[in-house]
Amino acid sequence: DAGVTQSPTHLIKTRGQHVTLRCSPISGHKSVSWYQQVLGQGPQFIFQYYEKEERGRGNFPDRFSARQFPNYSSELNVNALLLGDSALYLCASSLFGVGEKLFFGSGTQLSVL
Amino acid sequence: AQTVTQSQPEMSVQEAETVTLSCTYDTSESNYYLFWYKQPPSRQMILVIRQEAYKQQNATENRFSVNFQKAAKSFSLKISDSQLGDTAMYFCAFMNYGGATNKLIFGTGTLLAVQP
Numbered sequence: 001d002a003g004v005t006q007s008p009t010h011l012i013k014t015r016g017q018h019v020t021l022r023c024s025p026i027s028g029h030k031s032v033s034w035y036q037q038v039l040g041q042g043p044q045f046i047f048q049y050y051e052k053e054e055r056g057r058g059n060f061p062d063r064f065s066a067r068q069f070p071n072y073s074s075e076l077n078v079n080a081l082l083l084g085d086s087a088l089y090l091c092a093s094s095l096f097g098v099g100e101k102l103f104f105g106s107g108t109q110l111s112v113l
Numbered sequence: 114a115q116t117v118t119q120s121q122p123e124m125s126v127q128e129a130e131t132v133t134l135s136c137t138y139d140t141s142e143s144n145y146y147l148f149w150y151k152q153p154p155s156r157q158m159i160l161v162i163r164q165e166a167y168k169q170q171n172a173t174e175n176r177f178s179v180n181f182q183k184a185a186k187s188f189s190l191k192i193s194d195s196q197l198g199d200t201a202m203y204f205c206a207f208m209n210y211g212g213a214t215n216k217l218i219f220g221t222g223t224l225l226a227v228q229p
Contacts, residue, residue: 031215042117042204042219043158056214088156094215102217104150104158 002027004093004105012111013081021076021108025093031055032074033102034066037088049074050096078110086112115140117207119220126195127228133180134190134223136205143167144210147181147188148217153201161203164188166210192225200227 005024013019025032031050035043045058049068063079072093078085088107094100116139126132138147149161164172164181171179176193192199202224206217 033215033217035217040221042206042221043217045214045216045218048214048216056216058216090158092158092217100215101148101160101163102215103160106155106157109156 004091004103006089006091006105006108008108009106010109010111012113014113015081015083017081017112019078019081019110021078021089021091021110023074023076023091023093023105025072025074025091026103029093029095029103030072031094031096031100032068032072033092033094034074034076035090035092036060037090037107039087043090046076081112083112086110115142115145115207115209115218117205117218117220119205119223121223122221123224123226125226125228126192128195128197130195131191131193132195132225134192134203134205134225136188136190136220138186138188138205138207140186140207142209146208146210147179148206148208149177149179149188149190150204150206150219151199151201152204152222153198158204162190195227197227197229199225201225 033048034046037043047066048056052068068074090107092102092104147164150158180189205220
């Protein structure tokens with residue numbers, strides 16, 4: 001079975017632009033979470049979606065939004081990009097919403113110039 | 114709020130030897146999960162081991178084992194017979210039990226280098 005897949009792998013944007021990152025969970029997994037990992041730090045929780053509903057949101061501005069589709073894939077959108085949004089964005093999936101092991105993709109490296 | 118602290122930014126070990134990575138955490142909850150994840154240069158976070166706080170027995174996965182000291186809020190990872198492929202960033206992480214989300218709270222990581 002395929003693992004968690006994310007696209008694109010790398011992305012370069014300029015300040016003020018908008019970006020959409022995509023994630024496909026492991027087959028059968030209904031929960032998708034997004035994390036931001038700035039260089040030299042541990043990942044920070046952004047969102048969790050379970051059965052297409054938002055289950056949790058981290059301490060990120062409203063410029064960050066996400067959604068989950070009927071096939072459980074997910075998109076993370078970031079508006080009005082800032083230099084500080086440059087980071088590795090990781091997607092993780094799990095079977096259910098709580099207490100399960102999270103399986104991560106290889107991430108999307110976003111550079112904002 | 115829960116916090117996770119990894120006080121060793123970098124560590125080095127010789128191939129075939131044993132190394133222990135430290136992690137402490139802070140929480141007022143009695144039930145929770147603790148994890149160690151490995152992040153090699155490929156950037157993918159790989160689950161190494163999981164511990165449920167209500168289980169007294171320390172988790173083991175092949176060459177990886179933990180020393181879980183609940184009272185001390187300590188959760189160290191021991192890697193036995195270190196291999197070159199173990200070279201990676203290692204993150205300790207905390208998850209609440211029974212909460213509304215499966216949010217992981219990560220430490221800042223320990224970069225482990227296995228020397229030939």
